[in-house]
Amino acid sequence: MREALGMRAGALSSASWSLAGVRLIGPSKETALEEDHSPAPTTWNKEAFADEQIRGLVRQVFSTRLNPPVQQVVFSSVERETDVRSLCTWVGEVLAQEKVAEIAIIDETEVSLERSPSRTDFEAHSQYRSTPIRQLATSIHRNVWLVPPRSAGPDSCHRSSLCAYMAELRREFEYSIVAAPAPSVSSAALEMARFADGIILVLSAQHTRRVTALKVKNALGSVRLLGTVLSDREFPMPTSIYRRL
Structure with missing residues (x-):
């Protein structure tokens, strides 16, 4: 798994998906996360740094000290070109090393609630609803499953249907990581x-504008914002900035 993860980190970086940092948002004083006092790297290695950041993200987001705990999380990029599917797979693989639990990685990046479903979508949606999610998923590790996107159906965009789908994921898997558009x-x-x-x-260090990020953040409303991930950073960061992440 360690070698596979290293290969994945390299693939992400070569595809302009290098991780610059992770910022976790909002723990209260009672659930404050421990600070990382590990020394900053002396020799820059973007793959090792990205791996370190992902592991830190997993340990903090899925910490048992958080209240309420996090077992189901949605990843979404501000920029449509950013590949969140690879990030979610990476997070799921690292989480599998940290937790003895059933983990689902769900690809919803191509599903649009706004488009009109086709006849094929209706047929696939009916089959999806009558089949346990795990039977439709592909095992990529002993406790990690890739779940295909839902097909659009007559009620797939309704809040009640979406709520039922997310609840079913909770019933079948202890942790679910959703890659959203x-x-x-x-x-x-x-x-x-x-x-x-x-x-x-x-967020993309090269493409995301502050005003755009703030607009998305404001649109969240009462949604719990767990943190942000900064991508597309292709150069070493000064130690002072590294220590802030």
């Missing part, structure tokens, strides 16, 4: 986040 593309991310334990926004 960008809010600018579909409202699916915000709708799913309302039924999940929170959302993590992925």
